[in-house]
Amino acid sequence: MDLPRTVMTQLTPDLRICRLLNGLWQVSGAHGAIDRGAAIEDMFAYHDAGFTTWDLADHYGPAEDFIGEFRRRMAANRGVEALASIQAFTKWVPESGRMTRQIVEENIRVSLRRMGVDTLDLLQFHWWDYGDANYLEALRYLAELRDEGKIRHLALTNFDTEHLNIIVEQGIRIVSNQVQYSLIDRRPEVHMSPFCQAHDIQLLTYGTVGGGLLSEGYLGQPEPTRGVLTTASLRKYKQMVDAWGGWGLFQELLSALKHVADKHRVSIANIAVRYILDRPAVAGVIVGTRLGVAEHREDNTRSFDVTLDAGDHTQIEAILGKSRDLYQLIGDCGDEYRR
Numbered sequence: 001m002d003l004p005r006t007v008m009t010q011l012t013p014d015l016r017i018c019r020l021l022n023g024l025w026q027v028s029g030a031h032g033a034i035d036r037g038a039a040i041e042d043m044f045a046y047h048d049a050g051f052t053t054w055d056l057a058d059h060y061g062p063a064e065d066f067i068g069e070f071r072r073r074m075a076a077n078r079g080v081e082a083l084a085s086i087q088a089f090t091k092w093v094p095e096s097g098r099m100t101r102q103i104v105e106e107n108i109r110v111s112l113r114r115m116g117v118d119t120l121d122l123l124q125f126h127w128w129d130y131g132d133a134n135y136l137e138a139l140r141y142l143a144e145l146r147d148e149g150k151i152r153h154l155a156l157t158n159f160d161t162e163h164l165n166i167i168v169e170q171g172i173r174i175v176s177n178q179v180q181y182s183l184i185d186r187r188p189e190v191h192m193s194p195f196c197q198a199h200d201i202q203l204l205t206y207g208t209v210g211g212g213l214l215s216e217g218y219l220g221q222p223e224p225t226r227g228v229l230t231t232a233s234l235r236k237y238k239q240m241v242d243a244w245g246g247w248g249l250f251q252e253l254l255s256a257l258k259h260v261a262d263k264h265r266v267s268i269a270n271i272a273v274r275y276i277l278d279r280p281a282v283a284g285v286i287v288g289t290r291l292g293v294a295e296h297r298e299d300n301t302r303s304f305d306v307t308l309d310a311g312d313h314t315q316i317e318a319i320l321g322k323s324r325d326l327y328q329l330i331g332d333c334g335d336e337y338r339r
């Protein structure tokens with residue numbers, strides 16, 4: 001299975017990534033048990049299929065250790081040069097409060113050690129409480145660590161446009177913001193995408209396949225109860241569907257997507273991914289991977305084969321136009337995470 005060349009993009013001039021990133025929240029334990037050995041084997045299968053870019057976080061259970069183990073095995077089996085073909089993006093999600101250089105450096109050191117790297121490719125910073133301005137201190141120290149070579153590029157996750165603007169105005173160079181962005185949640189279109197376009201900042205998106213809800217598996221199905229939704233991801237995005245317009249409207253969306261998908265001989269998930277890949281400022285879509293448990297590599301590859309036309313967009317927009325406005329309801333990107 002070879003991915004077409006359009007699959008890759010320059011996140012920055014010196015960092016080339018696969019536009020479909022493998023998300024590792026799914027190994028955290030909140031989505032079912034993961035077997036370590038099977039998981040690492042599966043990482044090779046993703047990598048060899050062209051899915052070379054990983055999204056993880058300090059708090060996604062063993063995710064950073066998996067990258068460390070994957071890299072060790074890669075170096076042992078294929079030589080250290082092979083390591084250059086892996087991109088691994090982690091996050092730092094600290095509790096709010098005072099930030100010193102020592103606190104910041106110590107946390108980065110832990111990620112470096114766990115992942116077995118000298119430099120983090122991309123460090124995505126999260127902050128819970130905008131009432132506590134220490135996020136700017138943290139970012140200044142992170143920028144120092146970047147300038148010293150411990151971090152290649154500094155990025156954010158779940159920041160809203162107002163605070164991204166404050167950071168940019170402080171002269172702190174940010175290359176990307178990771179946000180929820182899907183056919184259900186189009187809040188980034190209000191302010192975030194235009195801001196990112198104007199400031200050369202890229203978006204990495206999650207929730208784009210709604211934990212799997214945006215697929216044939218839920219088409220024509222009765223509304224699932226919480227007990228049926230077996231992963232944290234499905235439960236999270238079912239709540240989003242409820243806020244957006246409810247199960248009835250979601251079924252209308254799935255039907256419209258199925259129509260479009262059949263025309264292109266691809267899947268509903270492919271259309272959901274393609275739609276977001278085509279949005280302004282979007283560099284990549286992160287799709288969660290339950291390593292060693294379930295995989296959709298071949299299907300997801302087909303997202304790169306589809307070109308949505310005006311008729312497809314008309315059909316999709318006809319349904320989206322009936323939904324509630326999540327920006328009005330929840331706020332800007334990441335506002336659901338503020339404490």
Ligand SMILES: NC(=O)c1ccc[n+]([C@@H]2O[C@H](COP(=O)([O-])OP(=O)(O)OC[C@H]3O[C@@H](n4cnc5c(N)ncnc54)[C@H](OP(=O)(O)O)[C@@H]3O)[C@@H](O)[C@H]2O)c1
Nearest residue numbers: 023024025206207209210211212215233269287288294296
């Ligand atoms: N920054 C943040 O706050 C944040 C929040 C959430 C997620 N994330 C990142 O985004 C990643 C994605 O997580 P997510 O929660 O948003 O989940 P998601 O990517 O929307 O959903 C992942 C699930 O979708 C299903 N799936 C994938 N491809 C499919 C296909 N072609 N057809 C049918 N089903 C398919 C799989 O379900 P099965 O495994 O059941 O088959 C998979 O586990 C995370 O791992 C993490 O890296 C970041």
